[in-house]
Amino acid sequence: MNQAIEQVIYNAMRRNEIGAGVGSSATANEIIKGIKPYYQAASQTERQAIIERLNKLKVEPGVPVPSNIAQLLS
DSSP: OHHHHHHHHHHHHHHHTTTOOOOHHHHHHHHHHHHHHHHSSSOHHHHHHHHHHHEEEEEEEEOOOOTTTHHHOO
């Protein structure tokens, strides 16, 4: 599942790099939409790992991940 999630993140960032820009909310929305099915099917441990991965995006210049990410994925 980790590779699939990383691929979703990579694809969203790559697609939006030229258009809206990597740091746009459109990129964050695409990532959330792509990861949501994985999150909903995940165990509690896997869900925590997904949240941690998305939180890492917050500290990097790039995607504006909302603070209520767990609620958006549920």
